[in-house]
Amino acid sequence: ILNVEQSPQSLHVQEGDSTNFTCSFPSSNFYALHWYRWETAKSPEALFVMTLNGDEKKKGRISATLNTKEGYSYLYIKGSQPEDSATYLCAFAYSGAGSYQLTFGKGTKLSVIP
């Protein structure tokens, strides 16, 4: 059974604070790691797809790192803004999944307080 865990489950930060959260996944048969940003009643928005150990990706104030050997990824948000409030999902694709289906973590719910 593939298990993807995210921590913390939720957090509240003040506007302007930087924050980070963790996704852990199986380190064997790694194929890809996806990060999504999900606001209620909207489509989960694709943030990053990461495939190589040591990958670092950045989109504006959001960045992510990947360690496939130890099975974790960090998502960082620099200078949080109220519009960053959302649930951040990570999802793991393993190399045995012929159609690249994703196994999700439960998400980290971020609330940014103005």
Add this chain to the structure above:
Amino acid sequence: EPEVTQTPSHQVTQMGQEVILRCVPISNHLYFYWYRQILGQKVEFLVSFYNNEISEKSEIFDDQFSVERPDGSNFTLKIRSTKLEDSAMYFCASKESGVRDYEQYFGPGTRLTVT
């Protein structure tokens, strides 16, 4: 920007009824998926579809479920006889290519409530 759309946004049905959830994937995409999220739980994979056939399915996807791509644009999920435990948010997703660093794009979901 192209997007995955789903209809309806919310469906209420009685136990034992059939429901069809509809999705329009992004037009040049080749891989199609259904996922669901029961309230408070993780998003779970149901089924994938490629080249006009099911390529993989999870143990959740039993004989009560079926998928179809009837006209080259729509992608549907049918539940033949709904149960209370089928109540969930159902997401459709599509992917352009099998290349590993391609994104899966998700629709906004259909919330199914079985009473």
